[in-house]
Amino acid sequence: MTTCKHEHEHKTPEQLLTIAQQICDQRGRRFTKLREHVFTLVAKSNSPIKAYDLLDQLRPEFGSPKPPTVYRALDFLSGLGLVHRVEALNAYIACDHxxxxxxxxxxxxxxxxxxxxxxxxxxxDCVPEGFxxxxxxxxxxxxxxxxxx
Amino acid sequence: MTTCKHEHEHKTPEQLLTIAQQICDQRGRRFTKLREHVFTLVAKSNSPIKAYDLLDQLRPEFGSPKPPTVYRALDFLSGLGLVHRVEALNAYIACDHxxxxxxxxxxxxxxxxxxxxxxxxxxxDCVPEGFxxxxxxxxxxxxxxxxxx
DNA sequence: ATACAAAATCTTATGTTATAACGCCGCATA
DNA sequence: TATGCGGCGTTATAACATAAGATTTTGTAT
Known part of the structure; x- marks a missing residue:
């Protein structure tokens, strides 16, 4: 186990948003207002953010969204590799490209x-044979x- | 990334149970009937098993156990390193010692x-400095x- | 044996995370 | 203008997990 010496710059939420839009365009998918808003909330969060916190933060500008609304957006974004799910926290972060x-x-x-x-x-370094x-x-x-x- | 050439024997549920009892003894903790039964169910399962499936399988010998019953047993067992939680599946397996x-x-x-x-x-190999x-x-x-x- | 304290368990209730199913609307295209 | 699909709203429920308090069991000291 070795320590990493690289510098790791963190992109701003604005930069992440620009990249996300480009990737979405390239794939011919639609970066809707809702998806953009969800992505921006994730990107602006300093730590992994939870689905139900996103729900809260979508109100009231986006009405009273229900769970499927935010889960659909998160599925879309993670399908494009724009966000990652942190499994042991049940939370989401913007991908650092x-x-x-x-x-x-x-x-x-x-x-x-x-x-x-x-x-x-x-x-x-120790993958089961054939896996x-x-x-x-x-x-x-x-x-x-x-x-x- | 390299393939692993080791042989990996799988212990039988009975062997795992014996080991579990020994570890529990060493630590001066009590391997109660409930804990033993939960452990055995996990050890006998061929794939990671879920908490609510364990609940079902405890019935009817153990009455009508409620979620805290099985979660307490799982917490105890994982605290001793006898079972692991698989995060992305919300499921549990017996530790292969x-x-x-x-x-x-x-x-x-x-x-x-x-x-x-x-x-x-x-x-x-790339841990952030000081982490x-x-x-x-x-x-x-x-x-x-x-x-x- | 008996009393006590600590550990383990049960029970009720609730909190948290995620999806199924169905319908509607708007837009692209033929 | 028909039609098909993607995106989203809504209702309901499934799936996963814990808080809090009452009760029972167990080990230990007397």
Whole structure:
């Protein structure tokens, strides 16, 4: 286990939104007002955000949305790789596209709830023979540098 | 990413039960009938089993148990490292103690639902500086050798 | 044996996360 | 202008999990 020395810039919500729109265009899918709004809420959140918190935040501009509304938007966005679901938190974050095509790997501070995204590309070293990986969930929970101090 | 050549024996439910009892004894905790029964059900299941399925299977010998009954038993067992929770499935498996102290890593076939447990000990290679990992969730989903055929 | 404290369990109620099913509307295209 | 589909609203319910308090069981000291 080695520490990573790279610099990891964080994109602004505005930059993420621009990228998201481009990706959506390229795929010929529609980036509707609702989807844009949900994406923006996720991108602006400092830590992984929950579906029902998104629901709350959609009100009242978007009326009184019901769960399927936000889950459909999240499904759409994650299908395009624009957001990731953090499995052990039941929560969602905007994908950091700095990392290129990658297997997402998360480091989540249990104190400040901050999340760092990394790429896990090449370090899975003990795959059962003949097993074809389609999707991986890699999440590390602990204490970040700031909170340790 | 490399394929693993080790042989991985699977213990029988009976062997797992014996080990579980020993571990429980060592820690001076009580392996009650309820806990034993829950553990046995998890150990006998071929794939990760869900809390409410456990509830169903406890009936009628254990009366009409309610959710807290099974969640308490699962908490106890996972606290001792006797079972693991599979986050992306909301399901539970018996720990395979062949691997020794380890970070559990799972390979789950989406067709047959079979699960292989491995040790992920040494291949986390890009930890943010100063981040102290307390717990990791590593789950790979895909198609196993048998189902690919 | 008996009393006590702690651990384990049961019960009720509720909180949280997610989806099924159906219908409507607006837009692209033929 | 018909028609087909994507997107979204709405109702209802499924699935997963925990809070809080009463009660029982168990180990320990007397």
């Amino acid at each position: 700095s990392l290129g095509g990658h297997i997402a790997e998360f480091f989540i501070c249990e104190k400040c709830e901050n999340l760092e995204e990394r790429s896990a590309n090449d370090h899975i 074809e990986i389609r999707r991986s969930v890699i999440e590390h929970y602990g204490i970040c540098k700031n909170c340790a101090a | 062949s691997l020794g102290g380890h970070i559990a890593e799972f390979f789950i076939c989406e067709k047959c639902e079979n699960l292989e447990e491995r040790s992920a000990n040494d291949h986390i 102290e990992i307390r717990r990791s969730v590593i789950e790979h989903y895909g198609i196993c050798k048998n189902c690919a055929a």
